[in-house]
Amino acid sequence: MRINYFVAGGFVVLIFLVIIFVTTVLPASTFKPTATPAAHKYTPMELAGRNIYRREGCFYCHTQFVRYQDRESGEMVLAGDYMYETPHVLGTERTGPDLSNIGGKYADGWHRAHHDNPRKVKPGSIMPSYSYLTEKEKEQLIAYLQTLGAGRKMTSWVVPPQELQDEYEHVKAFVNVNSSAAANSGKGIFMQNCAQCHGMTGEGNGPVSATMIKKPANFTRPFYTQYSDAMWYYRVKEGVPGTRMPRWGKTLGREQMLYLVAFLKTLPKDTQTVQEEITSLKQLDNPVDLDDNYKYVDQAAERYGASRNEAFK
Amino acid sequence: MQRALSAIFSREPFSASRNFLITAIFWLVFGTSIGLIASMQFTAPDALAGVAQLSFGRLRPVHINAVLIGWLSMGYAACMFYIIPVLVGRKGIWSELLGNITMVAWNVMMVVGIFGLLNGDTEAREYAELAGTVQMGSTSIQILDWIVLVALLLLAVNAWMTVMTGAEKKWYVSIWYFLGALFWFPIIYIIGNRAFVQLEGLNDAITGWFYGHNILGMWFTVGGVGIMYYLLPKFTGNPLYSHTLSMIGFWTIGMFYAPTGTHHILQSPVPEWLKSVAVISSVFLLVPVLTVLTNFFMTMKGKWHTATEHIPLRFAIAGGIAYLLTCIQGPFQATRSINWYLHFSNWVVGHAHLALLATFSFFVFAATYYMIPKMTGRKMYSKRLAVWHFWLTLYGWIIMMLSLTIAGLVQAAGWHHGIPVDQWVIELEPYWIIRSISGVMIVLGQILFMFNVYKTVFSPEQCEELPHSPTGVVYV
Numbered sequence: 001m002r003i004n005y006f007v008a009g010g011f012v013v014l015i016f017l018v019i020i021f022v023t024t025v026l027p028a029s030t031f032k033p034t035a036t037p038a039a040h041k042y043t044p045m046e047l048a049g050r051n052i053y054r055r056e057g058c059f060y061c062h063t064q065f066v067r068y069q070d071r072e073s074g075e076m077v078l079a080g081d082y083m084y085e086t087p088h089v090l091g092t093e094r095t096g097p098d099l100s101n102i103g104g105k106y107a108d109g110w111h112r113a114h115h116d117n118p119r120k121v122k123p124g125s126i127m128p129s130y131s132y133l134t135e136k137e138k139e140q141l142i143a144y145l146q147t148l149g150a151g152r153k154m155t156s157w158v159v160p161p162q163e164l165q166d167e168y169e170h171v172k173a174f175v176n177v178n179s180s181a182a183a184n185s186g187k188g189i190f191m192q193n194c195a196q197c198h199g200m201t202g203e204g205n206g207p208v209s210a211t212m213i214k215k216p217a218n219f220t221r222p223f224y225t226q227y228s229d230a231m232w233y234y235r236v237k238e239g240v241p242g243t244r245m246p247r248w249g250k251t252l253g254r255e256q257m258l259y260l261v262a263f264l265k266t267l268p269k270d271t272q273t274v275q276e277e278i279t280s281l282k283q284l285d286n287p288v289d290l291d292d293n294y295k296y297v298d299q300a301a302e303r304y305g306a307s308r309n310e311a312f313k
Numbered sequence: 314m315q316r317a318l319s320a321i322f323s324r325e326p327f328s329a330s331r332n333f334l335i336t337a338i339f340w341l342v343f344g345t346s347i348g349l350i351a352s353m354q355f356t357a358p359d360a361l362a363g364v365a366q367l368s369f370g371r372l373r374p375v376h377i378n379a380v381l382i383g384w385l386s387m388g389y390a391a392c393m394f395y396i397i398p399v400l401v402g403r404k405g406i407w408s409e410l411l412g413n414i415t416m417v418a419w420n421v422m423m424v425v426g427i428f429g430l431l432n433g434d435t436e437a438r439e440y441a442e443l444a445g446t447v448q449m450g451s452t453s454i455q456i457l458d459w460i461v462l463v464a465l466l467l468l469a470v471n472a473w474m475t476v477m478t479g480a481e482k483k484w485y486v487s488i489w490y491f492l493g494a495l496f497w498f499p500i501i502y503i504i505g506n507r508a509f510v511q512l513e514g515l516n517d518a519i520t521g522w523f524y525g526h527n528i529l530g531m532w533f534t535v536g537g538v539g540i541m542y543y544l545l546p547k548f549t550g551n552p553l554y555s556h557t558l559s560m561i562g563f564w565t566i567g568m569f570y571a572p573t574g575t576h577h578i579l580q581s582p583v584p585e586w587l588k589s590v591a592v593i594s595s596v597f598l599l600v601p602v603l604t605v606l607t608n609f610f611m612t613m614k615g616k617w618h619t620a621t622e623h624i625p626l627r628f629a630i631a632g633g634i635a636y637l638l639t640c641i642q643g644p645f646q647a648t649r650s651i652n653w654y655l656h657f658s659n660w661v662v663g664h665a666h667l668a669l670l671a672t673f674s675f676f677v678f679a680a681t682y683y684m685i686p687k688m689t690g691r692k693m694y695s696k697r698l699a700v701w702h703f704w705l706t707l708y709g710w711i712i713m714m715l716s717l718t719i720a721g722l723v724q725a726a727g728w729h730h731g732i733p734v735d736q737w738v739i740e741l742e743p744y745w746i747i748r749s750i751s752g753v754m755i756v757l758g759q760i761l762f763m764f765n766v767y768k769t770v771f772s773p774e775q776c777e778e779l780p781h782s783p784t785g786v787v788y789v
């Protein structure tokens with residue numbers, strides 16, 4: 001009787017050891033990806049920042065793991081990206097955005113203001129405030145964030161969903177969105193329907209914007225030079241959920257939306273490239289006064305040569 | 314003081330089980346309260362801003378470790394230390410003193426660990442955060458890992474020696490499950506905490522999820538099922554429906570649970586064969602689950618109506634049904650196309666609570682309401698409170714589960730429409746408010762539970778004597 005138990009027990013042990021071997025030892029010894037350009041050894045400063053990232057539990061809300069369906073988070077990750085990521089911070093919950101490609105998206109000053117109080121730069125955000133970090137820790141953390149995804153292009157960030165891309169391919173023949181005539185028609189529609197929020201010049205400072213927590217988009221930002229026609233069409237048609245931006249696909253016709261696309265794409269100030277925008281924003285790194293909600297926005301607006309209220313003068 | 318010490322380091326039969334249980338219930342109330350505070354930060358992010366110890370990223374691991382390592386694991390230890398000796402016909406475990414020392418070590422470890430987590434001393438690996446980092450020259454050692462390991466080994470030795478020195482030589486299924494759990498868990502724990510090797514990049518994630526899933530599969534599941542196999546026949550008076558099924562369940566759990574870890578990182582660039590192994594074994598998990606549940610529900614045959622009067626049985630049935638739900642959800646989520654849609658969303662958090670709160674915590678509630686009267690020789694202080702505990706916790710988790718599941722579907726729908734996460738997150742506020750409300754209900758239920766147990770154990774004069782104690786033990 002006893003001997004049977006030992007045979008059975010030995011069998012459990014054996015199976016279990018085989019499973020451990022197959023699921024941990026075997027991958028660890030055969031799965032050896034080579035480092036990609038996005039992988040990099042951390043400097044001591046960045047490593048300290050990474051440790052703060054782990055200590056403060058940022059990875060409980062943020063993933064670093066872009067899948068192919070995560071259109072807004074940038075390029076998909078590759079196995080080699082994680083070469084120096086030990087221990088891993090892939091994350092399990094996506095309460096906040098994926099941070100794999102956050103490096104270079106914002107200036108250091110933005111991150112600083114965001115960490116001190118996320119709601120000042122992102123109304124409605126539920127990210128905790130990290131005002132309790134010491135100055136040094138804040139610097140380290142930002143240094144770490146700015147390395148993430150380094151070397152990846154920003155342009156792949158903004159792609160509409162496939163079904164809208166297909167739809168756009170189908171409808172684009174109706175209006176030549178590159179003609180100035182179409183842009184002019186679009187301007188009229190914009191003044192009637194959009195200017196109260198987005199402002200006469202599209203800077204996002206129309207009178208109604210004063211009532212909103214989530215401010216309307218400022219189309220003069222160089223950021224919008226990356227938008228493809230299909231992307232504009234998608235944003236106008238579907239609106240921006242969670243904000244007061246309506247779904248214009250419900251009220252406007254197909255041609256009207258195409259005219260709007262033609263107009264909107266003339267707005268971004270393409271004198272600066274995205275990279276230049278970032279460099280110029282980086283020069284703003286003098287401390288942001290948190291008591292003034294708009295100071296940072298104003299500083300940025302100034303740099304692009306327009307003041308918030310110019311449109312009303 | 315003298316009395317307290319002698320109750321803690323006691324050699325009395327069943328004292329280790331009792332002490333484990335009482336301290337586990339403390340961690341239950343603590344852990345769920347922390348969960349509640351954490352959940353409120355989703356809707357009032359500035360309420361506690363500026364206090365490092367109370368920021369979400371620190372409370373979350375505290376919540377998880379308090380409920381998993383504090384409440385559930387210690388609750389399991391208590392159940393094993395009661396059930397094993399009864400099954401092998403011993404008065405108490407092999408060494409109650411050793412059991413009590415393990416209990417003290419475990420609690421000290423928890424206090425140090427939780428204090429460390431609040432102050433930022435963490436391993437930052439999900440389900441393995443407890444660290445207790447000690448700097449020794451240039452290397453740092455996480456001593457709590459080793460304390461947990463030693464405590465687990467002590468548990469295992471004690472359980473094993475109890476079985477070996479017992480009068481009954483034929484092992485009932487529960488003993489298989491318990492000894493299996495106590496064999497697997499220490500191994501998994503030490504692999505999961507990567508105490509020996511530092512792996513690079515994704516290999517670290519693969520090993521991390523090997524651990525993360527197996528603490529659920531090889532410890533919480535195996536232990537919980539073992540408890541139910543003991544309790545259900547006791548509650549219903551029916552014999553266990555089928556011993557063969559239960560043994561099939563045991564072996565297939567061991568075979569199919571262990572390789573499933575990679576289903577947590579199904580869309581990461583890890584080797585495809587590993588993902589396939591994980592998906593296939595996840596679907597095959599339906600085999601042990603269905604054998605276990607067939608056995609549970611067939612054992613209930615003809616006795617379902619007794620649940621109206623029998624409070625522990627109510628908990629057991631509710632837990633069994635939640636187990637069915639969990640284990641249908643699990644394989645479903647593990648298939649590639651479904652995982653593609655649901656991963657990263659709040660759906661997963663709902664699933665975690667379904668498994669650990671609605672299933673395994675309910676099993677331990679059932680066991681507590683059964684064991685406390687057996688150990689003390691008294692009826693529970695109040696049946697009313699126990700009923701309230703049942704309904705508050707049951708409705709609490711149903712509401713929590715629904716709100717999180719819907720929130721997860723809403724999240725996934727938005728993301729797949731290309732809406733940026735930071736814009737979409739605002740939409741979830743209503744569901745998070747509902748989760749906090751359900752949290753209030755659950756925490757309240759647990760406080761009633763703690764009060765009820767406290768009164769039963771410490772105020773004998775206010776409780777009714779049991780007519781007779783079937784195991785013949787009257788202690789405390």
Ligand code: HEM
Nearest residue numbers: 093345348349351352380662665669670674748749752755
């Ligand atoms: C015994 C009861 C409980 C157990 C065993 C338990 C277990 C868990 C587990 C395992 C997780 C991690 C989920 C994941 O993998 O993503 C978790 C997260 C969480 N739990 Fe609990 N829990 C319990 C009760 C509660 C209660 C009563 C509340 C109060 C509302 C609560 C609030 C939370 C919150 C806010 C999170 C974090 C979710 C996120 O990251 O988005 N839990 N819990």
